[in-house]
Amino acid sequence: MxxxxxxRFELEIPIAHDRELEATKIAEQVAEEMQFGPDCVxxxxxxxxxxxxxxxxxxxxxxQKVLVEFAIHDEELEVxxxxxxxGFDASSKPAAxxxxxxxxxxxxxxxSLMDEVKYFTSPQGTRLVMKKRRPKRx
Amino acid sequence: MSEVxxxxxxxxxxxxxxxxxxxxxxxxxxxxxxxxxxRTAEGYRHxxxxxxxxxxVNSIGVSILIEMIEKTQEFxxxxxxxxxxxIIAKTFKIMGLTQYARVYETEAEAIAG
Numbered sequence: 001m002x003x004x005x006x007x008r009f010e011l012e013i014p015i016a017h018d019r020e021l022e023a024t025k026i027a028e029q030v031a032e033e034m035q036f037g038p039d040c041v042x043x044x045x046x047x048x049x050x051x052x053x054x055x056x057x058x059x060x061x062x063x064q065k066v067l068v069e070f071a072i073h074d075e076e077l078e079v080x081x082x083x084x085x086x087g088f089d090a091s092s093k094p095a096a097x098x099x100x101x102x103x104x105x106x107x108x109x110x111x112s113l114m115d116e117v118k119y120f121t122s123p124q125g126t127r128l129v130m131k132k133r134r135p136k137r138x
Numbered sequence: 139m140s141e142v143x144x145x146x147x148x149x150x151x152x153x154x155x156x157x158x159x160x161x162x163x164x165x166x167x168x169x170x171x172x173x174x175x176x177r178t179a180e181g182y183r184h185x186x187x188x189x190x191x192x193x194x195v196n197s198i199g200v201s202i203l204i205e206m207i208e209k210t211q212e213f214x215x216x217x218x219x220x221x222x223x224x225i226i227a228k229t230f231k232i233m234g235l236t237q238y239a240r241v242y243e244t245e246a247e248a249i250a251g
Contacts, residue, residue, distance in 0.1 A: 017165065018161075018163065021161065024194075039224045039225060042193070042194065042223065042224070042225035043225060043228070045194060046194055046196070046225060046229065049194065049196050050196065050197055053163075053196060053197075053198065105197040105200065105201075105232070105233050106197045108232060108233075109197055109229065109232055109233070112228075112232045113228075113232075
């Protein structure tokens with residue numbers, strides 16, 4: 001539990017080609033400020049890209065936008081992707097990877113790159129919450 | 139908003155080295171695939187994908203690279219990757235590409251095989 005109230009940033013991303021990159025620029029600044037190393041920064045950026053393009057592709061949202069939030073906690077960075085689509089069955093785990101499977105890797109990537117990935121989903125939309133623990137200070 | 143994306147290719151012995159610059163998403167991946175297809179139509183069968191100037195590959199981009207690996211398998215060719223940033227090497231490992239395509243530190247090593 002954080003001792004201090006987290007610092008929060010929020011931005012709205014239109015559902016359009018390459019717009020996920022806008023969010024990664026903010027993610028990079030925030031993660032560097034939190035002293036994540038370059039490899040961790042890249043992992044956060046890719047997980048965020050996967051979360052956003054999943055929302056773009058699969059949410060079925062009539063609203064042409066997703067919301068992205070960053071919350072800087074004492075011990076971790078929290079990254080949220082909120083869509084306004086139809087939700088999905090979050091209890092179904094991604095299928096085991098088949099040889100040279102072409103799609104369905106987004107969730108697996110996010111779960112591998114971040115320390116914690118949770119979905120809060122309903123017929124009004126899905127809130128993807130991902131966390132990356134802050135590197136230990138020397 | 140689009141980042142700069144560039145794909146070029148050149149011959150190095152039996153290999154075609156495809157050098158990619160920028161973020162590989164669906165559209166950029168299609169451009170890489172177009173270059174690969176153009177070179178296979180010329181009769182080349184062995185490829186090295188140099189990703190030295192690529193910072194990120196998303197899962198859709200990777201799915202297009204998988205398509206290229208499958209095509210090289212069909213004609214008994216080869217596709218290798220070189221000069222990967224740690225995040226790209228990790229992505230390829232998570233997605234299983236490293237079981238089907240070799241990864242080299244440098245382009246020179248990839249061409250030497």
